[in-house]
Amino acid sequence: MSEIEQLAINTIGLLSVDQVAAANSGHPGAPLGLSTVAHAIWKQMRINPKNPDWINRDRFVLSNGHSVALLYSLLHLFGYPLALNDLKQFRQLGSKTPGHPEAETPGIDVTTGPLGQGISNAVGLAIAQKNFAARFNKPGYTLSDSYTYVVLGDGCLQEGVSSEASSLAGHLQLNNLIAFYDDNHITIDGNTNVSFTEDVNKRYEAYGWNVLHVQNGNTDLAAIQAALEQAKKSDKPTLIRLTTIIGYGSLQQGTHSVHGAPLKADDIKQLKTKFGFNPEESFVVPQEVYDYYQKETLTPGAAAEEEWNALFASYAKEYPTEAAEISRRLSGEFPEGWESQLPTYTPADKPLATRKLSEITLDNIFDNLPELIGGSADLTGSNLTRSKDAVDFQPENTGLGTYNGRYIRYGVREHGMGAIMNGISAFGAHYKPYGGTFLNFVSYAAGAVRLSALSGHPVIWVATHDSIGLGEDGPTHQPIETLAHFRATPNLKVWRPADGNEVSAAYKVALESNHTPSIIALSRQNLPQLEGSSIEKASKGAYVLKDAENPDVILLATGSEVEIAVNSTELLKANGINARVVSFPDFHTFDQQSKEYQLSVLPDGVPILSVEVLSPFGWSKYSHEQFGLSRFGASGKAPEVYKLFEFTPEGVAKRAEKTVAFYKGQQVRSPLNRAF
């Protein structure tokens, strides 16, 4: 290896060690072990830090996100807006260098840290690139040919989510995905031989990956570069197993004591001396390292973007329709009037399951919304997620679809699907991924859903069979706690529409949310088209569906219980009780309305009873009394199960009467009015 490259590698390692030392917190071992491969990958990446969002840039995912100091070193050295002073603030409150990579930082493609997510996001990035290329590349116009590079560790490989995503990546033959496995034999528990003795190479071969091995990942730059070249020639995704020594160069190298704690001061000194640096100085970058990366990577990267821009300009002349679509999508705009395709309903329309109404919505909007890229974790025939015009996203040699297809067969892999959707969203180009499964099994993907919310990936879960209303499959499949879980998650919309207009509203708001993911919970059973619903009203999150003069009680309900609440008002009326019915499809959206609007829906002076056939946990935020289900469900015909738990007009009326009686003569304050 040339002297300058060795110097660059040493600089990467020492900058990382200095960050961890300054913070007195973090992970120095992996950055030291990985500085050679990081150099090898980044040196040849096609990036232009002046435009970190360039659509045809290569992507980089640090799946073992705890090695983030390494990434900050790279971002600094490669000209992203991250100064040495920012590195000195590593892990400090308010700094640009938090403890794990966060996607809002320019140059960081996805938020990582929770193990297994990054490599799975990378599968999504690779899928999006293949789809984008298949849609837009034309003879002589290769607008999209970027790679997604990943570095991952033992922990990522142990997590099930990476198994799911990797198996699918093999099936999909994503040869634009190149992953380096940091085989350092160390996790926090010590040597990996305590729990991780599987043959990783063989496992990835079983998934259909191209598997390579670099024996000396710390020093053999040539072998790493050769492996990279070989990977690019493969017709499969490639896993390059890189045997490394964690904390390479430290006196403690190869042990787990360099994993998650700063190196000792003496150790850092000997390391700097060994690497030819002044042991008394920190955060040192030789000018020739900056110059080297400028020449090797940044100048060519800027030129590549310029070329791309020129190419796109001619493309726009030859393929104006496609070019207009690209421009629109890169600017984050929807096709004009897209929302006019959303179906609307009147009470004369027939009752349908909201999962069926979701299918109709998808059918209506799919063709005119090419950024929509759907799929399902198996169950397609049950959750009705496949638009009738959809083509499967598949390698052409399978005969089952093409990369231009926009329906992904995820298999029974909910967690993988969630993480892949995050990756598709992270690719850019206004991709709007949605994925289907039963509501109860969105919980399998909780780790990925949380990262959608944290990173602001506006992915959509089409979550059907949303209650005991699924009937015979019984309590193992009937969600109870699921909506409470996701409603408690920041920056996450959780829709439970009651009819066709509300389904359209859910899709409208979900798709137009640029930084907020959504779960749309849908019924298995038929529901009527309600009098009083509309897309506009439901788009406020909650609204008065059926009012009454001087209401004695307000019934708040969602989804399948709205009809029941409406029907209970007749029974109440017979007993002299006036009830307003509020349909409440999404807490998060309602919370964003003006206080004035909120109080017009849930005013002072009227007791409020919420009705939802799920855990009542959390409903007291909006209601005084809650009718819910604080136990697991039961297997049986849906109407019988509803009856068992008294989710009937009679059951609601009974509780509404008790509510009215309980609050009679009392001062009643809207739950929206709070002390602070």
Place this chain on the structure above:
Amino acid sequence: MSEIEQLAINTIGLLSVDQVAAANSGHPGAPLGLSTVAHAIWKQMRINPKNPDWINRDRFVLSNGHSVALLYSLLHLFGYPLALNDLKQFRQLGSKTPGHPEAETPGIDVTTGPLGQGISNAVGLAIAQKNFAARFNKPGYTLSDSYTYVVLGDGCLQEGVSSEASSLAGHLQLNNLIAFYDDNHITIDGNTNVSFTEDVNKRYEAYGWNVLHVQNGNTDLAAIQAALEQAKKSDKPTLIRLTTIIGYGSLQQGTHSVHGAPLKADDIKQLKTKFGFNPEESFVVPQEVYDYYQKETLTPGAAAEEEWNALFASYAKEYPTEAAEISRRLSGEFPEGWESQLPTYTPADKPLATRKLSEITLDNIFDNLPELIGGSADLTGSNLTRSKDAVDFQPENTGLGTYNGRYIRYGVREHGMGAIMNGISAFGAHYKPYGGTFLNFVSYAAGAVRLSALSGHPVIWVATHDSIGLGEDGPTHQPIETLAHFRATPNLKVWRPADGNEVSAAYKVALESNHTPSIIALSRQNLPQLEGSSIEKASKGAYVLKDAENPDVILLATGSEVEIAVNSTELLKANGINARVVSFPDFHTFDQQSKEYQLSVLPDGVPILSVEVLSPFGWSKYSHEQFGLSRFGASGKAPEVYKLFEFTPEGVAKRAEKTVAFYKGQQVRSPLNRAF
């Protein structure tokens, strides 16, 4: 194959088809495809339906739980208390035959249905058996040598949880685990080639399993039996890939139309005719089939249990200590006075992180509670889950432990750990599994946690780093919604102890809960030993920690916020406000106390402010006003992050003052008093 065996196999298949037809709901395809292997497995199983809990019985796990009709057929034919009339009530409300297998049914070892869980539970069953055998078997006294048999489908293999558990099973060399993979090439989405083209055999070989293949799983009984024999000779877990035709015998065999919908009436008729049955009759069992299984399986099974009882009687003479322990554990009793080992503290004791206090508790009780079997999903050094006297559970040839060890190195596999703990618990013998990870990553295991609660497996999650108090690792690791999620789950205790006495209380109640799992959320940071706490008081779920005369406000807090609330009372006092502080370590336990006790803690007439540095969602069940965190956290030093969000005595006092002012002169009702 003999005529009687063919008749038995046909009977199994037709009984299953008849159930699905009677219910007009369910899955006929897998039972028909699997009746031959089901016969082969069950015929040779060592079971005694007269005592379904016999500790040395073989276990059976139907991981593809939607094939439950098959299991009900088997339970009926093998003499478990499930009559033909029960089978006729398949999937009906209140029947003994719900839509998926539920462990409360005699003869069903674990609840299955959510894919991937069953095979992972089976790994836990196999671990428990190995541990039990290593602990108690003596020369001449093989008290434990049972097998765990599993049937699983493509869906189970696609789920990441099964990857996690299977990789660990290979590492642990669990040769008492024999799994049949129903390789029928069909899922709900149709042919598996749309998403599942990996080489399963190779993948399992990579995990360190013994992999066999039976080409004709529908008819080649001899090959299945030979594979079973071969599996029993292996020193590894065995996966027998069984190529089958789904819906074997149906006119629609081999297609996904037989997967999840009843067969048509005509199809059933031709099937019965083909199988030599009267096409006009349903639920028919030839007497010779009952007789056959009686002779082949049930009589030998009963004899085996008798032999075991005799063996145990002599064992009790030779090994009275071990025998007494077995007897105690089989009766579900704790060692007398075990709880006296739980540490107690006074305010003079030094501040410690509750994760550290948890370690001290485990250290104290581990030796005298041999049913305790711990572990961690990596992170052992961070979550402090390993008692200093623990030996690792490892195959001896690894040199890292023995099967008599009680600390499991799960690797970074939270979901697998959760499902394995459920399996260990399901083994019986009073096994009390606990497993550690960061609280935020318990969510990765949500699917397994839910099944712990639904099936009543009292497993314990040691969930450390329970808030923004973990500091620098930042928002990817800081839980916000996690406690709301699990508090909303039925039958789940969610502890967040504030000091050492409360940690002891959490372990006491968790361990003594026979049918309720627990999550114990623990701090990374040090907390003081509180004035006024005790094991007894905390064991009620909530209690008055620090009272005030005629309180103007009640502060409810958990974990690290209790100290802050206590400190805020001084500030409040200076402003003339008397505050009661209630420590509230577990909602579920508090809900089980008498109404009288509950109202003594949270009486009418005093406004209540809850303080918890997590989502406030759900707290309005107990408080009028909530101080929580409705956004993601931040990376930085823990005290600085607390200060940023005003979780300080000043921040609490400010909100308490606003609460007092807001409710001044108003009628205030305890949130525990409800309309119904």
